[in-house]
Amino acid sequence: MNEIENNLPNLASGAVFFIFGATGDLARRKLFPAIYSLYREGKLGERFAVVGVARRPRTNDQFREDVTNSIGEFCRYKVEADTDWNDFVRHFEYKSLDINNVDGFRELDEQTKVLEHEFNIEGNRLFFLALAPELFGSVSQNLSKGGMLDSKGWHRLVIEKPFGYDLESAKKLNEQINEVFREEEIYRIDHYLGKEMVQNIEVIRFANAFFEPLWNKNHIANVQITLSETVGVEERGGYYDHAGALRDMGQNHILQLLTMIAMEPPSRMVAEDIRDEKVKVLRSLRAYATPEEVEANVVRGQYTTGALKGKDLPGYREEQSVNPESNTETYFAAKVSVDNFRWAGVPFYIRTGKRLPVKTTEVVVEFKRMPTNVYLGQKHNLEPNLLVIRVNPMEGIYVKINAKRPGSESEIQPLAMDFCQSCMVGINSPEAYERLIFDAARGDSTYFTRWDEVSSAWSFVDKIAEAWAANPTNIEHYPAGSWGPEKASELLANDGFHWWPVNGQDEDEVIWANK
Structure with a gap:
């Protein structure tokens, strides 16, 4: 940058x-x-x-x-x-x-x-x-x-945020604001774009020669984006029951993370060129054409009563200001396809939810496995290499490679190369709003969302919302304190993958697809 x-x-x-x-x-x-x-x-x-x-x-x-x-x-x-x-x-x-x-x-x-x-x-x-x-x-x-x-x-x-409730309301709101302010004077905040490790994604990708040649369908098997929260709706029940996880987190935070991972290198490292490339990703998202496609690729969930760390937790319908018959989703997961030359055939799995066991935001890039006919491949079930970008609350980068276990003849074990930014800077890591207020005062719009980003994201999300509205009772339930509906794991299992454990998650909770 x-x-x-x-x-x-x-x-x-x-x-x-x-x-x-x-x-x-x-x-x-x-x-x-x-x-x-x-x-x-x-x-x-x-x-x-x-x-x-x-x-x-x-x-x-x-x-x-x-x-x-x-x-x-x-x-x-x-x-x-x-x-x-x-x-x-x-x-x-x-x-x-x-x-x-x-x-x-x-x-x-x-x-x-x-x-x-x-x-x-x-x-x-x-x-x-x-x-x-x-x-x-x-x-x-x-x-x-x-x-x-x-x-x-x-x-x-x-x-x-939120900038509107759907594409139509966002358009009306944008028209009202544009009567007074020009587009270049409007700074739409998605505070996730102000987080240090989100901004670091561009540097990791474009400043390291060993990443960019591998950053494509030939070497990457899938990408997983997780934004999990341990809290319920707290005092936001009235707002949340109207919005839900799809609009509250999916339309903005998760899709913004996806664009940062999937975007092409900009021709210049200037705000408009960077935002141009993000818009291209959003326009390349494969829309779900029918309710059947939404049903096959998107999971909608709502938490019920449960427990976490010995503490009993209420169900969503029991929360303050929530309709006791509400079908609002508190969780959603989806398999997303980016239909361009770089990413054709690579699934992007996204998920977000409330009352999950761990609070974290992480991006996992899973690389393709080594073929079984290479060195040691026939003797060992080699784990895939992973690049994990930890955004929140711990900030850092985790790389998993395979290496020989010390003292053994040829036994292979996964080896972690872990950079913990939070361990270095601790509480003095700048807050997202510090960077964003500073950038707005300087006139740097790089990490603010442009109108065509907002409208493209709503166009994608509205197809999901319309399918859910046509069948509002079709919702999976999961106990508060769990990792969401089992159907979310099936999304990946159908393609031969599984959710990788996030920072703070007990690996024993994960069903390893390759074991």
Whole structure:
């Protein structure tokens, strides 16, 4: 990524950051700590201001106390006695605002001009909408009507997922926003793209000569992407019962990981060329043409009562704010095909779910087995080589090769070559939102999703959702604390493969297909 980095400033240009939804959970857990980390690392300088915007009445002092508590609880940097905390927190102000009141936006504009004068900011404004997606359009319109976009600097809109509920609603939302902001001014966050090891995928692939020649159908047997969570829906039952695992995780996080693995090398390491290649992957996904194809290639599951580590867990239908007769999926797995020259015939297996035994995000690239007529092949059942990219919570790279067991005549054993990034940097590994806020302030859109990425992903996912809607009771159930429906293992077994154990999983739980 050096070409991108070399063409961008290492210090975010002076700007006012507006956090809409400043009293919400995302701002408290992620956004305020991210801004403080950037400040501590010298990436913000002194020419910035943060305006928290929400409906709830708060004074500046109360808001600054909220920020202090947020950073004390969630930031990887702690406030120390020798740091001038007051110099940081004075950059924060609050505005109580009804987002449907245009006069309130005019008042916000006047407040902003005072801050821009105080901190020598030349009209640059970044709007982070930590709000429900149905509010994106109206807030964008009122930013324009209230004069917030009339300053002489740049204006950028950062919006959270989900971007719509399906392709049709995403199109309407995009049209509303495009009436005010140009595409190059819109930064759609998928926070998984801000994770260190996701960004490392490109470096692993394109900076190592021994990977790229093997990165194709001739050498790779299959690719497995796992995004598992141990938690249930917690306080998000109302939202989740409307969304489900397919829309909450599949349409964005998992498909983004797939594009990073499957994309072609870009002609230049610049944002638009990289995003062009990701879009090509999404357009190459083989759509499921009929409900029968969805049934054969996609598994839909929902957790029931179970237990994990001796703790009893409720079923999904027993969770708060969930319809007791709900057929919303909390798990899905699929066999996906990328129909291009590089990947023809290579299955991509994806899965995500709640109330699984281990919290992890991993990509496993399984290489083809050595033929049995080569050295030692007839005497030993050689395991395939694996490249495992661990994204979360442990970060690192794991390579499995075959080697002779020391002291034996010719006995072969799997050998792990393990790079643990988390072991090196520990808690000081930058959070995803730190990188993404910093990139948005610098104008680097590489790790944000472009509209054609969003629309292509929805086009693929909508086919699955339509098939499920036609037969809503066709859902597999799995006990909370298990690895999901047995049918998910059958997806791979039908092709002669099996799910590889993820970091933290007991290998005894895995049914090895080759034993």
